Amino acid sequence: MLAKILVVDDEPSIIDVLTRFLSREGYEVVTASNGREALERVTEVWPDLILLDVTMPELDGFSVCQRLKEDEKTALIPITMLTGLDDREHRTRGIEAGADDFLTKPFEQSILRARLRSQLRLKRLTDQLEHTEGVIFMLAAAVEAKDAYTEGHLRRLRTYSEQLAMAFGLGPEEVRAVRYGGVLHDIGKIGVDEAIIRKPGPLTPEEITQMRRHPEIGAQIISQMRFAREVAPIISGHHEYWDGSGYPRGLKGHDIPIGARIITIVDAYDAMTTDRPYRASLGDEEATRRLIAGRGTQFDPDLLDVFLDLIRSGKLQPEQVRAEVLHGGEL
Incomplete structure (x- = not known):
């Protein structure tokens, strides 16, 4: 061609x-x-x-x-x-x-010819990388498909995280990184036994240890992507807690990347407001109460306040009005 x-x-x-x-x-x-x-x-x-x-x-x-x-x-x-x-x-x-x-x-024709070949070679490499990234996004969707109770989870997290990032005043590049983090945050679960992911009851200590590896596995999976520098810290840090009690590194406060702090909030909210194998949706009122209970311990207090304002004002939307396709896969 x-x-x-x-x-x-x-x-x-x-x-x-x-x-x-x-x-x-x-x-x-x-x-x-x-x-x-x-x-x-x-x-x-x-x-x-x-x-x-x-x-x-x-x-x-x-x-x-x-x-x-x-x-x-x-x-x-x-x-x-x-x-x-x-x-x-x-x-x-x-x-x-x-x-x-x-x-x-x-x-000068020889210089023009050489410059064209150089730029087009770079474009072919970029296209190959984009194809690889498309596969990564498809893997993220495959992970979600393992659990029927999380259907639509990636789409909602992408939307919630983007809305919170924008409401907090982050710039376009940071918003994009957060959006990608919302889609890819759990991709590391592809390295977790499916029986653990689907298990309806409490996990054993050994199963908890395996499950807690997924943030670092996810960061490794996307390490060769163009946006890895911005997104990998979001993936690896989305289970870190504001007070330092999270995992995998026990980061605390502003040492946790802001994108990861955003995902922590919206991930918890989505988990509480959707049906799970072990319980029905808690609803907005109870979810809000539990978010407030975690203010300053699990959640960044400033980010949480902005997120609660979005909920209370009715501005938080589970779906964007516009359809969006990420790297060849609709998410």
Whole structure:
């Protein structure tokens, strides 16, 4: 399958030169003559690489690059910026906008050829990694499927954790990490005996020990993912308690990553407000009472107060209004 390259330039002569060169090199070429058209074309054709002119009317290349890099759906498309000025200011602005590479006009064919191959090779590796990540998310769903009583648990935790993170004022990157942590927090249970997971009664000390390994197993499973640095601490710490009595490391207070503290709260709430093998749902009133009882011991008091406000105000929603698909699997 031919690699697809989007060429964006307001000079017809440059588009013509690049189109002829890229076609000879065996690439499929798509073109746009300005920044706004480029943004439309990206979502129409999903290119493997974008050659983006810096100076264009209305919406310049820096603005286009920044918009694409800030959007999760397009952030991983390599962007090579084209400039007629080989100066530090343009490169600095391009780096700040998220550009992956730079080329100076007029183009030297050998350099252009080498840069294209390098960027497309990186894109193929990224695509392979995305496929691996898709498998990881599917594994998380498979773990959930082991227990009929936790149906929808991952979807609710993703939604609850994202709402709490946003209400607490976390930035977009932190919110995304928390959302992924909500989906993947229990993936380590794939390393736990299924009989233990399904057991309706109390666990033996040996079974408890095995079950308590799942946060660290989960962190290891996702260790090679692009977002592992942000998400792995959430997974490994989601059973740590504010007073230091949790596991696996006995972390205390703000030593526990904030994403893990969020998951601890929403996981407990979801467990109390859904039917389990050993009891029916406790309902919101009792769940709220028990959350308050754990304030400052099990739960971060500041985060808990924000979460309780969401519940009391009716703003906490178990499902997002919009449907969302994560890495090829709807969760």
